[in-house]
Amino acid sequence: MFPTDVLQMAFVCIMLMHILIFKSYKFEITELITKTMFSQVSPSDERILWKRFLDGDDHVLSIIYMQHVNKLYDYGCKICPDKxxxxxxxxxxxxVLIRNRKNLSETDNIRLYLLKALKRKLIREMTIQNASSKISVENNFSFLIEYPERTLFDDMGFSEALQEKLHEALLQLTDRQKEAIYLRFNKGLGYQEISELLNLNYQSSRALVHRAIEKLRELLSEVKENIFQLLFMLFHPSDAL
Amino acid sequence: MQKYSDYRTEDFLHDNDFIAWLSRPDKKSDEFWNRIIKEYPDKKANIEEARLIFRLLYGREETMGVSESVALWQKIRRKTAFSRRDLFIRTIKYAAVLILVFFSGGLCYYFYQTQGVHETSFEIAEAGQVYEDKEAKIILSDGSEVSLEPRVSQITYSANGKQLIVNNDTVVQASNSRPEQMNRIIIPYGKKSMIVLSDGTKVWLNAGSQLVYPSMFKAKVRQVMLIGEAYFDVAKDPEHPFQVKTSDVNVEVHGTKFDVLAYPEDKEIQAVLEEGHVSLRYTGKNLLSRDRIYDMQPNQMIVLKKESGDARSQIVDVSKYVAWKSGMLEIETEDLIRVIKQVERYYNIRIKLADPMIGGYKISGKLDLKNEPEDVLNIIGLTVPIDWQKNSNGEFVVFKK
Incomplete structure (x- = not known):
């Protein structure tokens, strides 16, 4: 009597395992179907993309990834020299996005979400690596941005003195200023987004960018008369040739 | 559109649309800003200045390259896919452990069952309503029943366990029955039986008793189970110890003669050793209680309390305790209530005491149980001052004279 009970239990266990295996196969199949289906649809709205990802559509995440990976990589390289x-x-x-899918909130600004997540992660990793130095990495890292080389000023026909002054002005930018300018001009972020990334209020982040612009304007006012010619060369070099 | 008429250079650089045009120019934005310049020609200088400043502050960008970014994406997919597979493997592990536990448990049980005596069959036997049964019978391993007609029956098993002789009639067990399977003999009150097991062990079963035993002993331990009273004359076999299991006590023996009294309704178990050497092992009902072992010498009697496992021992005249098998009841300064109990069992009658006090009378002597129960009560009445009468429902009532 008892051995048959044991066999029954074993049978139930095997059935359970079959269900588990079947379920995982089914998951792969649905993924494949949505992949082929989704390639014909291209929703421009980020909110829809994000919602679809939260609803379990993994293919959407590959679209999000391809849209943002270069920006993320570029931003990351400015914060951390270790590529x-x-x-x-x-x-x-x-x-983490895939694993915590169920706990994520809805967002309509995926770019900001990802930039924030990457910065947080990078700073945490760098803090671990620099654990001995006892200096918190947050707000103390150097922002590794490279501005146009001096040869470019040469091409513009700036005087030697002006080139030197411009170069000097760019060198004097603080790391926070560099980061704000980078996010503003390179990434096209608004001041609200910049303030979230730099942990500042709106006014301060705007002031960071504003001061840099003022300084450059001051220097450039000396050569104002030549400016149209210069700019023509700068923005349409092929036409100039 | 109107707002741009007042814009200074820095205002353009603070304008999101302007920045969007400079960093990601397309046909639409080109058209828009060219219209602005046309409409506000005095702003052209500011716009150009803003463009220059933008150019100066536009840092060099790092790019990853398509193949590199695709490789990174595949790495992400692999890593998250692995975590899913990880979960799957973990579930399988649990399932495997579960199966292993059930299988090993089942196997242990299976081996135990074939090696020893099935524990549950004993419990079934214990629960059997033997006392309601009026008929003495043997339930064979294949489930068929052999009824035992006379009041005193004799059963002999052949050495291979294939056939048994009941009162000189030969009964052959079904050939497909496994010899190590259990037989059960049920002797109701008022009957007696003597059985010779396949190994030659003789068992006298007293009234109201059951014995569960195999047709043939195959296991290392010759094991039988007893409810009630039986006298054992165990055939000598040092290789295969003989074991009598009762509800609370196991009696382990080699070759010997002894009597075990273990009725379920009694609070005590009594064992009397006539010859050889036996040990009692109190197994107890509680899982936590430890086994207690009592070694017995010839002529020793041990009375063991079922509940606690406590025992008292005394040297006795064995013949008095085993006289029942020849139809005699020898009594030596025994409480009347105990004697009445034995008479009740022997004849399967109900005897009531009108006054509980008389149960304490001590009596000694010999009772011949071949007579009718009325004669037995009369003989008891000669030694202690009691009388009896029979009710209409067949019950006997004993009262003080």
Whole structure:
């Protein structure tokens, strides 16, 4: 009597395992179907993309990834000189997204969401690596941005003195200023978004950018008369040739 | 559109649309800003200045390259896919452990069952309504029943366990029955039986008793189960110890003669050793209670309390305790109530005491149980001052004279 009970239990267990295996196969199949289906649809609205990802559509995340990976990589390289660490952190950010899908909130600004996540992750990793130095990495990292080379000023026909002054002015920018300017001009972020990334209020982040602009305007006013010619060369170099 | 008429250079640089045009120019934005310049020609200088400042402050960008970014994406997919597979493997592990536990448990149970005596069959036997049964019978391993007609029956098993002789009639067990399977003999009150097991062990079963035993002993331990009273004359076999299981006590023996009294309704179990050496092992009902072992010497009697496992021992005249098998009841300064109990069992009658006090009378002597119960009560009445009468429902009532 008892051995048959044992066999029955074993049978139930095997059935359970079959269900588990079947379920995982089914998951792969639905993923494949949505992949082929989704390639014909291209919703421009980020909110819809994000919603679809939250609803379990993994293919949407690959679209999000392709849209943002270069911006993330660029931003990461400005914060951290170790490019492999940047890549690892990007990888981790997306892995966390997939794993915590159920706990994520809705957002209509995926770009800001990802930039914030990457910065947080990078700073945490750098803090771990610099644990001995006892200086908190947050707000103390150097922003590794490179501005146009002096040869470019040469091409513009600026005087030697002006070139030197411009170069000097750019060198004097603080790291926070550099980051704000970078987010503003390179990434096209609004001041509200910049203030969230820099942990500042709206006015301060705007002031950071504003001061840099003022300084450059001051220097450039000396050569105002030549400016149209210069700009023509700067923005349409092929036409100039 | 109107707002741009007042814009200074820095205002353009604070304008999101302007920045969007400079960083990601397209046909639409080109058209828009060219219209602005045409409409507000005095702003052209500011716009150009803003463009220059933008150019100066536009840092060099790092790019990853398509193949690199695709490789990174595949890495992400692999890593998250692995976590899913990880979960799957973990579930399988649990399932495997579960199966292993059930299988090993089942196997242990299976081996135990074939090696020893099935524990549950004993419990079934214990629960059997033997006392309601008026008929003495043997339930064979294949489930068929052999009824035992006379009041005193004799059963002998052949050495291979294939056939048994009941009162000189030979009964052959079904050939497909496994010899190590259990037989059960049920002797109701008022009957007696003597059975010779396949190994030659003789068992006298007293009234109201059951014995569960295999047709043939195959296991290392010759094990039988007893409810009630039986006298054992165990055949000598040092290789295979003999074990009598009762509800609370196991009696382990080699070759010997002894009597075990273990009626379910009694609070005590009594064992009397006539010859050889036996040990009692109190197993107890509680899982936590430890086994207690009592070694017995010839002529020793041990009375063991079922509840606690406490025992008292005394040297006795064994013949008095085993006289029942020859139809005699020898009594030596025994409480009347105990004697009445034995008479009740022997004849399967109900005897009531009108006054509980008389149960304490001590009596000694010999009772011949071949006589009718009325004669037995009369003989008791000669030694202690009691009388009896029979009710209309067949019950006997004993009262003080």
């Amino acid at each position: 492999n660490l940047v890549k690892d952190c990007i990888q981790e950010v997306f892995c």
